[in-house]
Amino acid sequence: MSFSGEQYPGVEPPAREASGFRLNHTMLRIKDPQRSLAFYTRVFAMQVLRKLDFEEMGFSLYFLGRLDEGEVIPKDAGERTVWTFQQRGVLELTHNWGTEDQPGFTYHDGNAEPQGFGHICFSVPELDAAIAWFDANDVKYVKRPEQGKMKDVAFIKDPDGYWIEIVEAARMKEVGRKT
Missing domain, CATH: 3.10.180.10 (2,3-Dihydroxybiphenyl 1,2-Dioxygenase, domain 1)
Known part of the structure; x- marks a missing residue:
């Protein structure tokens, strides 16, 4: 039997009419x-x-x-x-x-109150190499991979202050597994 998605209350089977939506x-x-x-x-x-x-x-x-x-x-x-x-x-x-041209103009990043939108995410081939690249390009961090409870995950900011999560897929294998 093939995997058809994780099931939780509220999850409904895919409608045939929505086939091809992405x-x-x-x-x-x-x-x-x-x-x-x-x-x-x-x-x-x-x-x-x-x-x-x-x-x-x-x-x-x-x-x-x-x-x-x-x-x-x-x-x-x-x-x-x-x-x-x-x-x-x-x-x-x-x-x-x-x-x-508007001094002081900013958009809400979704992470300040009232919270809403949180972030976008980029998967990178090698997290350590990506961090070195970000450092070389003076990228601003919200959280470096070694900080906080979620190790191996970084958050950086774009020029408008939007948060960007950075992950290496191979390092995410154990996230969410029950021990």
Whole structure:
């Protein structure tokens, strides 16, 4: 018998009508696109897959992702937009025009009161190497892997103060196991 997901009160069987649905992206509002794009493209080696401007509403959307080696993005803008919305693990950065010029302007990170949104997460091949990379790039930490009760998990901040969890999948094997 194949694994069909962990079961808890409230979990319902998948509806046939929802077949093919997948989580495509998570959106974060950003103050300064130049600063945020520099962070995500440099620190996480993400690429801008597509930028969409909405002049009449005064905002831009930047869709970032990581490509597999040899993966090809369509050159045609319309085809690339369709392709972008078919991907998994895309980060959408939303810039409301003019916020970059407002001194003291910030977005709520979801971790201060009242709490709501918490963080996004990147899985890295080697946590120690990632920490060295973050240190070399002056990344701000919420929690280093050796701190607190959850060892082998780091939390860093992006330029807007959003928390980013950093994990090495191989080190997570024992998390949540009953002893």
